[in-house]
Amino acid sequence: MSRTGDAPETGPEALARYDILDTGPEDGFEDIVTLASRLLEMPVSLVSLVDTDRQWFKARVGFARSETSLTESICAHAVRQDGLFVIPDTTRDSRTADNPLVTGEPHVRFYAGMPLRTPEGTALGTLCVLDTQPRQLSEAQGFILRTLAGRVMTELNLRRALKERRASDRHNAAIIGSAIDYGIVTLDLAGRVTSWNTGAECVLGWSQAEMLGQPADLFFTPEDRARGMPDHEMRLARDLGRANDERWHMRKDGSRFWGMGEMMPLKDEADRQVGYLKILRDRTPQRQADEALRRQTALLQTVTDHLSEAVVRLSEDDVVIFANPAAEAMLGWPLGSLIGRNLHDTAHHHHPDGRPFPREECEVVRSLRSGVALRDREATFFRQDGSPIDVITNNAPIIEDGVVQGAVLTLTDITERKAANARLRRSEERLSLALNASGMIGTWDWDLREDVIYADPNFARIYTVDPERAALGAPLAEYIRNFHPDDMPRFQAELDRLFAGSKEFACEYRILQPDGSHRWVIARGSLVRAADGTPLRFPGASVDITERKRAEERQAALVELGERLRELQDPGEIAFVAAEIAGRTLGLTRAAYGVLDDSGAYLDVVRDWTVPGASTLVGRHRYADYGSYLQELRQGRAVVIADVESDPRTADRSGAFRALDVRTVINLPLMERGQLVAVFCLHDSKRRDWTPDILDFVRNVVDRTRAAVARLRAEEQQELVNRELSHRMKNLLAMVQSIATQTMRSAIDVDTAKEVLAGRLIALGQAHDLLMGGALGSTLIGPVVRGALKLHEDREGRFRLDGPDLEIGAKPALSLALMLHELATNAAKYGALSDEVGHVAIRWEVRDEAGEPTLAFSWAEIGGPPVTRPTRKGFGSRFIERGLAGQVGGTIALDFPADGVTCAIAAPLAAFQADG
Numbered sequence: 001m002s003r004t005g006d007a008p009e010t011g012p013e014a015l016a017r018y019d020i021l022d023t024g025p026e027d028g029f030e031d032i033v034t035l036a037s038r039l040l041e042m043p044v045s046l047v048s049l050v051d052t053d054r055q056w057f058k059a060r061v062g063f064a065r066s067e068t069s070l071t072e073s074i075c076a077h078a079v080r081q082d083g084l085f086v087i088p089d090t091t092r093d094s095r096t097a098d099n100p101l102v103t104g105e106p107h108v109r110f111y112a113g114m115p116l117r118t119p120e121g122t123a124l125g126t127l128c129v130l131d132t133q134p135r136q137l138s139e140a141q142g143f144i145l146r147t148l149a150g151r152v153m154t155e156l157n158l159r160r161a162l163k164e165r166r167a168s169d170r171h172n173a174a175i176i177g178s179a180i181d182y183g184i185v186t187l188d189l190a191g192r193v194t195s196w197n198t199g200a201e202c203v204l205g206w207s208q209a210e211m212l213g214q215p216a217d218l219f220f221t222p223e224d225r226a227r228g229m230p231d232h233e234m235r236l237a238r239d240l241g242r243a244n245d246e247r248w249h250m251r252k253d254g255s256r257f258w259g260m261g262e263m264m265p266l267k268d269e270a271d272r273q274v275g276y277l278k279i280l281r282d283r284t285p286q287r288q289a290d291e292a293l294r295r296q297t298a299l300l301q302t303v304t305d306h307l308s309e310a311v312v313r314l315s316e317d318d319v320v321i322f323a324n325p326a327a328e329a330m331l332g333w334p335l336g337s338l339i340g341r342n343l344h345d346t347a348h349h350h351h352p353d354g355r356p357f358p359r360e361e362c363e364v365v366r367s368l369r370s371g372v373a374l375r376d377r378e379a380t381f382f383r384q385d386g387s388p389i390d391v392i393t394n395n396a397p398i399i400e401d402g403v404v405q406g407a408v409l410t411l412t413d414i415t416e417r418k419a420a421n422a423r424l425r426r427s428e429e430r431l432s433l434a435l436n437a438s439g440m441i442g443t444w445d446w447d448l449r450e451d452v453i454y455a456d457p458n459f460a461r462i463y464t465v466d467p468e469r470a471a472l473g474a475p476l477a478e479y480i481r482n483f484h485p486d487d488m489p490r491f492q493a494e495l496d497r498l499f500a501g502s503k504e505f506a507c508e509y510r511i512l513q514p515d516g517s518h519r520w521v522i523a524r525g526s527l528v529r530a531a532d533g534t535p536l537r538f539p540g541a542s543v544d545i546t547e548r549k550r551a552e553e554r555q556a557a558l559v560e561l562g563e564r565l566r567e568l569q570d571p572g573e574i575a576f577v578a579a580e581i582a583g584r585t586l587g588l589t590r591a592a593y594g595v596l597d598d599s600g601a602y603l604d605v606v607r608d609w610t611v612p613g614a615s616t617l618v619g620r621h622r623y624a625d626y627g628s629y630l631q632e633l634r635q636g637r638a639v640v641i642a643d644v645e646s647d648p649r650t651a652d653r654s655g656a657f658r659a660l661d662v663r664t665v666i667n668l669p670l671m672e673r674g675q676l677v678a679v680f681c682l683h684d685s686k687r688r689d690w691t692p693d694i695l696d697f698v699r700n701v702v703d704r705t706r707a708a709v710a711r712l713r714a715e716e717q718q719e720l721v722n723r724e725l726s727h728r729m730k731n732l733l734a735m736v737q738s739i740a741t742q743t744m745r746s747a748i749d750v751d752t753a754k755e756v757l758a759g760r761l762i763a764l765g766q767a768h769d770l771l772m773g774g775a776l777g778s779t780l781i782g783p784v785v786r787g788a789l790k791l792h793e794d795r796e797g798r799f800r801l802d803g804p805d806l807e808i809g810a811k812p813a814l815s816l817a818l819m820l821h822e823l824a825t826n827a828a829k830y831g832a833l834s835d836e837v838g839h840v841a842i843r844w845e846v847r848d849e850a851g852e853p854t855l856a857f858s859w860a861e862i863g864g865p866p867v868t869r870p871t872r873k874g875f876g877s878r879f880i881e882r883g884l885a886g887q888v889g890g891t892i893a894l895d896f897p898a899d900g901v902t903c904a905i906a907a908p909l910a911a912f913q914a915d916g
Contacts, residue, residue, distance in 0.1 A: 011079065012052045014122040018160045021049065021056055028155045029059035032127070036148050037061045040141050042129035044106070047152055048075040048113070049125035063106070063130075072100050078113035079123035084142050087111045089134035110135045112142075114149035119157065127152050183280040186266055191216050191234055194275060202481070203259075203282050205252030216278065219250050234276055237263040249280070258287040285474065310391075310411035316404055318342055318365055330391075330413055332383035343409070352380045352388055364395055364409065371397040371404040381411065390415045441521060446538035451475060459542060462511060462519055484510035484518055498527055498538075505540060508549075516686060517587070520549040547693075554697040557585040561701060565708040572606055574712070578705040580609040582682060582698060589661065590683040592617045593705070596676060600634070603679055615660055617681065627653045629667070634676045639667040640695065643687045664688040666695070668702045680705070779813055781806045781912075785842060788817035792824040792833055803844035806855070808912045815884040816857075823859050823903060831901050832864030838900075839863055846909055853909040854890075861900035869896040888912055 015021060029047050037045035044062035048055045055075050056067040070076050077095050078085035090096040090108055101108045113128030127149040137145070183200035185193060192215055196208040204219050211218070217230040224230070224247065236243035242264050249259040261280040265273045310327030312320055323338045331338065331347050338346070344365055350357045359365050367374040374395035380388050392412040398405045442459025446452075452473030455463070460470035463479045483491060487509035494507040505525045510518040525540020561581050568574045575593030583591030592608030594617075601623060608617045623630040627650035629639045642664055644650040644657040650665070657663070662683045670678040680702045782805055789799050808816070824833065824840070832838030844857040861867075884892065890907020 009120065009122050011050055011123055011125070014118050014120070015049060015051060015124055018124070018156055019163055020058060020156065020159060021051060023058070025059065026155075029152065032148050032151055032155075033059040033061045036127065036129055036145065039144050040112075040129050040137075042110075042131050044108075044130035046075075046128050046130070047116075047125070048073075048128055049116075050076055050079055050123070055125065068101070074099060074101070074108070074111045075113055075126045075128055078111075078126045078128065079115050081115060083114075084137075084146060085111075085113050085115070085126075086137050086142075088136055091134075106130075107132050109133050112137045112145060114145050116149060116153050116156070118153075124156070181281060183278075185211075185216065185278045185280070187216050187234075187276040187278065189273070189275055191230060191276070200280070203251075203257075203280060204249075210252075219280075221248050221250055221256065224248075233263050237265055237276055238273065241265065246283070257282050258284045285469070285478070288475075310413075312338075312343065312409045312411070313398075313406060314343060314368060314409055315406045316368065318344055318359075318368055320346075321406070327411065330383075330389065330411060331381065332385055332387075347381045347383075348379070349382065364393060367395045368397065368404070368407050371399055373397060378414070389413060390418055441542040441544050443541045444525075444539065446476070447473065448535045448538060453479060455479075462513075462521070462542075462544070464511075464514060482512045484512060486510075498525075499535060503527075505538070508545065519544060520546040551693070553585055554693075557581050558697070558700055558704070561704055565704065568708070569712060571709050571712060574705060574708045576607045576609060578680070578701050582680075582701045583609045583611075585697070586682070586694065587684075588682055589614050589685045590617060590681075592681045592683075593678065594621070594681060595678045600676065601630075603681075605681075608681075614685075617660065617683075625653060625656050626650065633667060633669040633679060636669055636671050636674075636676070638669070638695070638699070639665070640690050641665040642689055661685045664690075666690060666698060668698060670702065670706055779808065779810070781808050781813075781816075781844065784808070784813045784817055785820060788820035789824050791821075792828050794833075798833060798839050800839060800841050802842070804846070806844075806846070806909075806912075809914050812884070812887055812912050812914070815887040819884045820859075823901070827861055827864070827901065830865075831867065832861035835864045837863045847906075849906075854906055855909045855912050856906045857904070859901070859903040861902070864900055866898050867896050867901055 033045040033047055036042070042062075044060075046060045046063055047058040049058055050070070050073065054067050054069055055073040057063065057065075060066070074087070074090070074096055087093045087096055088110060090099065090102045090111055096102050096108075096111070099108070108130050110131035110133060111128065113126035115123045116125050116127060117123050127145065129145065181199060181202070182197075183203040184195075184197040185200050186195040188194050192213055193211045196206070196211045200211075201207055206218075215230070217225050220230055229245075229247075233243045233245060242262065244262050246258070246260045248256045249261075250256060259280050260283045261278060263276055263278045266275040266277045268274050307324060308326055310330045311322075311324040312327050313322035315321050320338045320341050320343055325335065328335055328338055344357075344359050344362055348357065348362060348364065363374055363377055363379070374393060377393050379391055379393050381391050382388055390413070392414050394410045395407050396409075397407045441462050442456040444453050444455040444459055447454065450473065452475055453470070454473050455465070455470040457467035457470070460467040463470075464482050465474055465478050469478075480488070480491070491507050491509050494505060498505040503526060505523065505527070508520065508522045510520055512518050521542045522545050523540060523542045525538055527535055528537040528539065530536050561578060564577050564581075565574055568577065579591035579593055582588070588611075590608060590610045592605045594603035594605040596602065597604055597620070603621045603623060605617045605619060605621065610616060627644075627647075629641075629649045632639050639649075641647045641650055644654045644663060644665060650657065657665070660683070663686050664684045666680075666682040668680040668682075669676050670680065680698070682698060781803070782801065785801060786799075793799060820842075827833040827838075827840060832840055839862055841860045841862060842858070843860075844855060847854045847856055884890075884905060888905075888907035888911040890905055890911065892903070892905040895902045
């Protein structure tokens with residue numbers, strides 16, 4: 001089945017809609033493969049889903065692997081079939097004979113698979129069974145496999161339907177939640193509230209928590225409750241299917257508003273009524289406007305004859321049938337003499353420059369004929385004496401039963417006003433330039449007697465009030481409805497102070513904007529009072545101070561960050577505090593600090609900061625799943641994405657961001673020695689434009705975080721070095737003390753003791769120098785051996801070394817160096833090194849003894865004078881036999897054959913590499 005205007009849907013595309021790949025085991029699928037295996041007596045049964053480059057098993061019996069590549073997939077052939085696909089012997093079928101699952105483990109010889117097709121006809125994979133022996137599938141077994149495959153698709157379709165239903169529910173909830181101008185309330189059959197949307201909170205003032213379970217008559221007026229209107233409304237909704245009402249309602253604060261509401265029965269899926277749905281909208285401003293219009297009409301009818309404006313009623317053919325005294329005076333005609341005259345021919349007969357003015361070109365005449373009202377049009381009329389007069393014309397047609405019967409024309413003399421307006425326009429232009437230059441939002445004038453505020457368009461827009469309505473006057477409630485709740489007490493207190501007698505009003509507060517952001521303003525004004533002190537007007541102006549406030553907030557955040565980082569001693573806590581402060585200050589959804597793994601392809605987030613309700617980023621994330629910007633981070637460049645849906649680096653991976661409720665992203669790299677090691681991530685659920693000052697703030701946070709972590713690492717490193725130096729010094733002094741004690745105890749005389757002790761200490765020093773070069777840690781065995789023998793290497797070839805490079809610990813290295821020094825000293829005095837042709841063969845290797853790596857080290861003197869076994873053991877011999885062996889816990893064999901001294905030691909490799 002093809003999608004409209006698109007290519008047919010592929011299996012991987014369809015799988016994505018089922019959202020099942022790489023999910024955990026589920027009983028429904030597990031039961032099906034178990035049943036298939038038992039009923040068909042097959043050792044292997046699989047629910048196989050074929051993706052772009054692999055087949056993945058949702059459920060499996062008798063098969064160890066959770067997925068295979070498509071090159072190993074037999075199901076990739078089955079999904080192309082319309083029905084049951086059977087291969088009795090896979091070794092004899094050209095499609096499968098070379099398949100690795102056939103030629104190797106588990107040696108599949110039989111395959112039967114039924115394609116799993118969506119309702120649209122797209123194959124997702126198969127339900128298949130396998131055997132290691134060739135066989136046939138009976139008709140009954142084929143029926144079982146087809147039936148069970150249908151059961152698999154039932155499970156998959158239920159899963160898909162549930163996913164789509166949840167998405168729809170979330171979408172509907174979002175629509176209801178965003179309808180802030182409409183109170184949407186559900187009631188149970190007893191009239192108690194069961195749900196209460198954000199719009200209801202805005203319109204009525206109660207929160208959902210306050211209203212759940214409460215009777216709906218709380219927001220009816222006392223007189224309507226006394227008349228039983230809540231029950232009457234529910235009864236009409238139940239009997240007629242709908243109940244409309246337009247009446248006064250109550251808010252939480254006790255104030256009243258004119259609401260237009262509608263109540264309907266709420267029914268379940270079985271069409272049984274389970275409650276009521278009521279939708280309510282505040283129509284107070286519209287009612288006030290309607291009342292004002294009615295009063296104005298009545299007033300107009302009463303005072304028409306006393307107006308200073310000219311009022312003329314015309315017939316359908318432009319003949320005057322009524323003219324008030326002001327019209328005759330304005331046009332210079334005697335009282336009553338205009339009646340019966342054609343208005344265009346009498347007072348509008350030519351252009352101001354003298355050109356003829358045909359009736360067909362006259363807007364007043366065209367408006368009269370078409371029945372379309374003419375509003376505020378400037379024109380030039382002429383008095384009876386021929387002198388011109390500039391007027392504003394308004395022509396309101398009179399239509400009865402769809403037929404134009406005439407019109408009411410009003411003329412306002414604007415000759416003087418035009419001159420005054422020209423002067424005013426020049427003044428306003430100068431004022432506008434001054435206001436814009438000073439960052440002024442706009443001005444207001446609160447008429448306290450009428451309780452309406454008149455405001456200019458700039459002021460109205462930032463308060464989210466319709467500019468036209470603001471120009472005509474709107475109540476205070478429309479301006480303060482979007483005030484930040486935390487700022488309302490301060491605003492009210494300043495207002496109370498003004499009315500209590502203060503001369504000036506000054507207040508800073510935030511105004512929430514439609515996109516969820518807020519603007520800071522400072523409002524200043526003063527009260528105008530009557531002679532008796534009664535407040536009459538409250539005019540003022542507001543200045544946008546958002547950028548200044550945000551700069552102050554960011555600076556305060558950096559100060560807070562510095563103070564908190566000084567107290568922290570844990571890198572993870574440092575990263576979290578930085579994320580918290582950055583996210584909170586910028587009003588983000590999430591901020592996190594992640595470390596790259598050894599491969600450089602994954603970001604590990606241990607902890608993050610989020611607003612309440614937002615999902616966490618903690619865990620491992622593969623950068624390739626989120627777009628193509630990893631290379632930019634590796635180059636040390638910041639990645640700033642205003643909208644993941646449209647940015648080419650993330651557009652094709654926007655689904656991964658949507659899963660995290662992310663719309664906008666900043667990733668700042670943290671580099672060490674030119675390598676990317678960590679990333680500072682900032683996320684927001686809505687699109688944002690990242691200004692340079694915000695990016696500078698984030699970079700400052702990252703720099704301070706990096707400095708704090710570097711400081712902590714430096715302190716830890718210094719402490720480690722100090723401890724290591726102390727430990728090594730103690731070991732070294734203990735060894736010097738032992739060598740000196742043993743040497744002096746066994747020496748024949750002082751000179752001999754001095755010579756032996758000096759040699760041993762020199763060997764100890766050379767070994768220690770070697771370790772110092774490796775920062776007191778482990779070192780390679782080869783340099784240790786060569787360093788210990790250097791004093792005795794009087795010519796090339798004296799020592800012949802053979803062995804691999806291995807790391808050994810510091811303390812075993814010292815003991816090995818001293819042992820070799822003793823052996824070399826004895827060889828120089830009595831053994832192979834005392835002869836010109838003698839040499840020493842030194843070998844070491846790693847052997848496997850009883851499953852444990854063992855280091856075998858040997859010393860063999862060759863070509864020296866005949867050896868005589870000593871009659872007693874001196875310190876050197878005891879040191880050789882006990883020193884290193886005691887250190888590493890191995891065995892040592894020191895022997896004196898006639899052809900040269902030998903020494904062999906064997907100990908666990910782990911003991912040689914330990915450090916203590």
